[in-house]
Amino acid sequence: MEDATAGDPISGLKWSHKSLRKIQQRLPxxxxxxxxxxxxxxxxxxxxxxxxxxxxxGKQSPGRNQQFGYIExxxxxxxxxxxxxxxxxxxxxxLVGNFRNAGRAWRRRVRGVNVYDFPSEADGKGLPYGxxxxxHNEGFVVVGSSHDTPTFAVASIRCWWLxxxxxxFPRKKHLLIQADCGGSNGNRCWLWKVGLQAFADEFGLTLIxxxxxxxxxxxxxxxxxxxxxxxxxxxxxxxxxxxxxxKHIRTTRSTTGLRCxxxxxxxEYPTQIKASPEEIAHLRIQxxxxxxxxxxxxxxxxxxx
Numbered sequence: 001m002e003d004a005t006a007g008d009p010i011s012g013l014k015w016s017h018k019s020l021r022k023i024q025q026r027l028p029x030x031x032x033x034x035x036x037x038x039x040x041x042x043x044x045x046x047x048x049x050x051x052x053x054x055x056x057x058g059k060q061s062p063g064r065n066q067q068f069g070y071i072e073x074x075x076x077x078x079x080x081x082x083x084x085x086x087x088x089x090x091x092x093x094x095l096v097g098n099f100r101n102a103g104r105a106w107r108r109r110v111r112g113v114n115v116y117d118f119p120s121e122a123d124g125k126g127l128p129y130g131x132x133x134x135x136h137n138e139g140f141v142v143v144g145s146s147h148d149t150p151t152f153a154v155a156s157i158r159c160w161w162l163x164x165x166x167x168x169f170p171r172k173k174h175l176l177i178q179a180d181c182g183g184s185n186g187n188r189c190w191l192w193k194v195g196l197q198a199f200a201d202e203f204g205l206t207l208i209x210x211x212x213x214x215x216x217x218x219x220x221x222x223x224x225x226x227x228x229x230x231x232x233x234x235x236x237x238x239x240x241x242x243x244x245x246x247k248h249i250r251t252t253r254s255t256t257g258l259r260c261x262x263x264x265x266x267x268e269y270p271t272q273i274k275a276s277p278e279e280i281a282h283l284r285i286q287x288x289x290x291x292x293x294x295x296x297x298x299x300x301x302x303x304x305x
Contacts, residue, residue: 061213063291068219070290071178071210075134078176078208084169085135085176087222088157090148090183091128091230094239097121103235113238126245128230129156129184132222133164139226139260140164141249143242144269152269153184154195159263161203177209180217187211187294190275197283200300211294229254 018026020035027033033041042048061067078085099122100113114121127144129152140163142156157177165175177196179185185192200207212220234248242264249262288295 060215064213064216067210067213067291067294068216070295071212074176074208074210074295075178078174079135081174082135082169083172083174083176084133084165085178086157086160086165087132087134087178087220087225088153088185089130089180089217089220089222089227090153090185091130091141091227093148094126094128094245095119095122096124096126096239096242096245098238098240101234101236101238103232103237105236111238123241126239126242127152128245128249129153130222130226131157131160132226133160133168134221136168137225137256137258138164138168139222139230139249139252139258141226141230141260141262142265143245143249143262144265144267145242146267146269147271148184149269149271149273150184150189150192150195151273152265153192154199155265155267155269158199158202159265161199161205163263164261166203173204174206174208177207178220179209179211180220181211181214181294182217190280191273193283193285193296193298194275194279196298197285197301200284200298204300206300207298209296209298213294225254225258226252226260229258230260 020038023038024033024035075085095117098113099117119125124145127146127148129142129144129148131140131142132138133140140160142152142159144152144156146152161175179187181187196207196209199205217223230249230252233252234245237244237248239245239248246262246264249260252258252260284299284301286297286299287293288297
């Protein structure tokens with residue numbers, strides 16, 4: 001094993017790329033050792049079968065921990081004032097069709113699915129955009145079929161406000177939005193901010209937006225309080241139609257009282273669209289003193305009488 005062993009001289013971690021059968025073949029002919037015996041001998045020398053572990057986060061954004069503290073302070077302030085707080089993000093795209101879905105489900109018979117997951121054989125793509133309302137522990141998912149664009153993201157938040165938000169908070173004029181730094185709701189996306197400005201103007205809302213630092217999306221509450229439960233609910237179930245996707249989202253529950261709503265959005269959201277200089281100049285935005293690249297407030301324009 002000496003020539004086939006690699007390792008880290010600092011941590012002492014060692015590994016080998018040889019299989020048990022290859023080790024058996026390299027032994028002298030005078031030694032006949034079975035594969036179970038080889039496995040037992042390797043374990044005595046601290047070898048074992050291991051998988052890669054995601055522990056190295058890479059380069060962290062400056063002020064990462066301070067931004068986490070700022071997000072928590074904003075959340076506590078809104079909870080004290082009983083104002084709405086939503087955590088938003090896009091879920092993984094799903095092929096709609098008789099395709100294999102990871103996980104297992106209780107069945108009497110095995111269900112056959114397509115051998116190949118070719119997008120050309122799909123009935124479309126499901127693009128779930130989630131809104132998790134923290135105060136009432138509610139999830140709201142808009143499933144699109146076009147593209148995951150900033151316009152689609154803002155339209156999903158608007159759909160949540162019309163269906164649930166203004167009913168739960170009828171007299172509140174402030175909304176806290178917690179999002180990631182990338183994707184359709186990225187902090188550097190002007191089209192996202194332009195869409196939020198139109199949303200604020202329409203309903204007279206003041207939007208306070210806080211973004212999680214780059215590489216910290218898994219700390220967003222929607223990830224471990226909504227999306228993971230939805231994935232568990234449809235594990236092993238082929239998503240053969242949009243109705244199947246909506247049904248499994250709506251039936252997602254948790255022991256802490258989570259409830260979910262779902263809507264289907266078949267509208268077209270074209271890509272490669274940029275905000276015009278006039279739209280950017282029209283923004284009534286104020287960047288916070290603490291990490292202005294991640295935190296800002298969008299105020300509604302006063303309507304002319």
